Amino acid sequence: MGLDYGYDIYLRPRNVAGALSAVAALAPPSRDVPPLDVTLPGGERVVLPFTSGFGSEPVDCSARGTLRLDTSLMFPVDDAVRAYGESSGLPPEENGRVRIGYVYLTVRFESFLDPAYTSMEFWAATSGMSRLFERSASIRKTFTDLTAAVGGVCCQFDRGDGSPGEVCWLSREADFPSAPSSS
Numbered sequence: 001m002g003l004d005y006g007y008d009i010y011l012r013p014r015n016v017a018g019a020l021s022a023v024a025a026l027a028p029p030s031r032d033v034p035p036l037d038v039t040l041p042g043g044e045r046v047v048l049p050f051t052s053g054f055g056s057e058p059v060d061c062s063a064r065g066t067l068r069l070d071t072s073l074m075f076p077v078d079d080a081v082r083a084y085g086e087s088s089g090l091p092p093e094e095n096g097r098v099r100i101g102y103v104y105l106t107v108r109f110e111s112f113l114d115p116a117y118t119s120m121e122f123w124a125a126t127s128g129m130s131r132l133f134e135r136s137a138s139i140r141k142t143f144t145d146l147t148a149a150v151g152g153v154c155c156q157f158d159r160g161d162g163s164p165g166e167v168c169w170l171s172r173e174a175d176f177p178s179a180p181s182s183s
Contacts, residue, residue, distance in 0.1 A: 004160035005130035006123035007143040007168070010111060011152040013118045017044045019150035024048050026073045026142070028099045038067065041109050065109050072101025080136035084128070100129065117153065123160070133157070144169040
């Protein structure tokens, strides 16, 4: 079994459409797949440059608690991203970023932590990508900046091993729940 590292962003449900649009802005400028039409709980619609289940058929989440997306995201170059890109044949593009993907994104409209929050869970597809997520300050900054920009309340790095995640960014929102106890 490989490493499954990722970043989790917690936010209020009212911010999900804007957050997904902000994630779409991190996508490569050109994609080989048609746009994905997603209907969110409450009926709001967003069009994304990703797939769901590796397909581009419209997704209706108005009655579902989870949205799963297959993404490719662009990250600014730092030493870790450069090394990963070179070893994977992924040179920096004109915008100075490297395309990394698949990054799997699960949106839980009622998070496990507290149903008043939505979680956006970004998971690396491979062990090598997991190590990149852990080592790259650029990737960490991308996810913490994204959290702040979309009105998130917390961003954490998750090693996927059941241990509490490492908090990378936390807002001043007073009612964000603490991590569950192990008792």
